[in-house]
Amino acid sequence: EAQVTQNPRYLITVTGKKLTVTCSQNMNHEYMSWYRQDPGLGLRQIYYSMNVEVTDKGDVPEGYKVSRKEKRNFPLILESPSPNQTSLYFCASSLNSYTGELFFGEGSRLTVL
């Protein structure tokens, strides 16, 4: 089944403890992106990648890192999480960077205490 898979789906952690949220797609998509969803703010883009080894900042990149070593994977790294990074995170992919049709993962709910 064609899909975007994120892990973990739920995570509670403490301030400063590094964590990684994995994202994998099996559709051979070039474009991948991370969003965070907060009440009243909708989805805001954190980072995106137009292809392997090509990544760039979105609207709210502070406190996050990403890498794109393989086409299918696009992990989101929080080196030193803080409570303001408590949020619902979505990974998405699309065929390329010119289509507006994104395929989303199921979301990862992160709580930082």
Place this chain on the structure above:
Amino acid sequence: AQRVTQPEKLLSVFKGAPVELKCNYSYSGSPELFWYVQYSRQRLQLLLRHISRESIKGFTADLNKGETSFHLKKPFAQEEDSAMYYCALTSFSGGYNKLIFGAGTRLAVHP
């Protein structure tokens, strides 16, 4: 700056009533607009895009450039339409089409 505004956080209607989810945008060029939907316990998915001019699950949306709006409409709401709806536009910037989302409107359809 490019922006998408969904003025209603919650829209509550009864089954069979007409539905209109409002979306206004600001964009300096020719936008491409989309509606995404997230049903309970499901992932966010594309509902429709304005260039397709199609009706999906009874929903339609017309781009009104004069009013800079892209409202989502359905003549008779069903309970299964209850979901979170996001309006989005693509903004060509930095060599790629960036998708900008509104804050979302929760539609609740009551029996």
